[in-house]
Amino acid sequence: MVIGGGIGGLTTALALVSRGVDVTVYERAPELCEIGAGLGVWPAPQAVYDRLGIGDKVRGLAGPWKTAGLRRSDGTYIVRIPIEDLRARLGGATIGVHRGELQALLLRSLPDGTVHTGKELVGLTQDGSSVTVSFADGTSTAACAVVGADGLRSRTRELLFGPRRLRRCRMAAWRGTASPGDDDWGDFAGETWGPTGRFGILPIAGRVTWYAAARRFSNSGGKHELLRRFGDWHHPIPDLIAATEPGQIWCDQVYDIAPLRHWSKGRVTLLGDAAHAMTPDLGQGACQAVLDAWALAEALATNDDVRGAFDAYERARKGRARIVAMVARATTNGAGEGRAAVAMRSALTQRVPLGAALSALSFVAKA
Ligand SMILES: Cc1cc2nc3c(=O)[nH]c(=O)nc-3n(C[C@H](O)[C@H](O)[C@H](O)COP(=O)(O)OP(=O)(O)OC[C@H]3O[C@@H](n4cnc5c(N)ncnc54)[C@H](O)[C@@H]3O)c2cc1C
Secondary structure (H helix, E strand, O other), X not given: OEEOOOHHHHHHHHHHHHOOOXXXXXXXXOOOOOOOOEEEEOHHHHHHHHHOOOHHHHHOOEXXXXXXXXXXXXXXXXXXXXXXXXXXXXXXXXEEEEHHHHHHHHHHHOOOXXXXXXXXXXXXXXXXXXXXXXXXXXXXXXEOOEEEOOOOOOHHHHHHHOOOOOEEEEEEEEEEEEOOOOOOOOOEEEEEEEOOEEEEEEEEOOEEEEEEEEOOOOOOOOHHHHHHHHOOOOOOHHHHHHHOOHHHOEEEEEEEOOOOOOOEEOOEEEOOHHHHOOOHHHOOHHHHHXXXXXXXXXXXXXXXXXXHHHHHHHHHHHHHHHXXXXXXXXXXXXXXXXXXXXXXXXXXXHHOOHHHHHHHHHHHHHO
């Protein structure tokens, strides 16, 4: 049984189904609809989707881009990386997909009836042979094992290990998606640094998804503030903000969690953000959840007992996910604001040889 129908939970279900395991997903939301914005999917999770037979369909959700890199708010490049260099070095390029479209694809790829919506986990008890979970609607059900893929504020994690404080990061993030219409929004995918924050662009099929980050947002946090911060930055940033419907702009304070000593207890384990919520700076949270899903399915298929499988899964994934989360947090904390801080960070970044930068990216891409 999987709790949570996000990217982590649905990919876990698909990986288990591909190994002939009977699985049910219980999701709190009344329906899985297209919410959220874009996600960068790195080569390693793409390889997982290849193994699950849907790699080309996932890449079909992506948008075209030719140049990646980091820019200044006037559009000049701090680092410019042609897509061919990324492909040669990383064995593929990060693609941009819409979270809701990826979720819908995963849902379509699962047998009918796998996902039950409107089911909010509220309780969990286990003995040596099974786990019983109860839901907010008063129903309950049992399974031989449970995977908690219920995100940053995981109830499964709380029921297993007690309440855990979320770490408030010095970052607020906006996300949105817009259509270029007849405009030319270029072929760039990457991030722009300026004194009032950072702005990322990632093309997806037929649209462009974007994110913005700043130390904090004002009470409104909406389009008005975005235009105030980024309205005079390079093309197409002001157009992207202007073309995004206000209802399609998500604005959140960013949190992560301190590393957990264990992800599993008895016949219950955690996966994705529930196990290792990280800051979004490397664009790795969902990617790591996909890698967890594959490792967990493999461990369950190759171990006779559930506890042995969960041990093997933790050994395969915990160290790597911890390093990625640590680097993401350090990146977030190092992203100072203000003219001097940004100029210094840009100058330091520019001094890193491209080969070294690509090696670092390659570590993350294969993580
Ligand atoms: C600004 C921003 C940008 C990001 N960009 C990227 C990126 O480019 N690439 C990337 O890989 N990652 C990115 N991430 C991170 C990514 O969004 C998360 O890491 C990822 O969504 C985690 O997936 P998950 O399935 O573990 O959890 P979630 O997506 O949070 O899914 C959890 C699911 O569980 C359900 N649920 C919760 N509680 C219960 C309950 N009690 N009972 C039943 N169901 C429940 C929820 O409704 C939800 O559907 C970004 C994050 C942010 C904030």
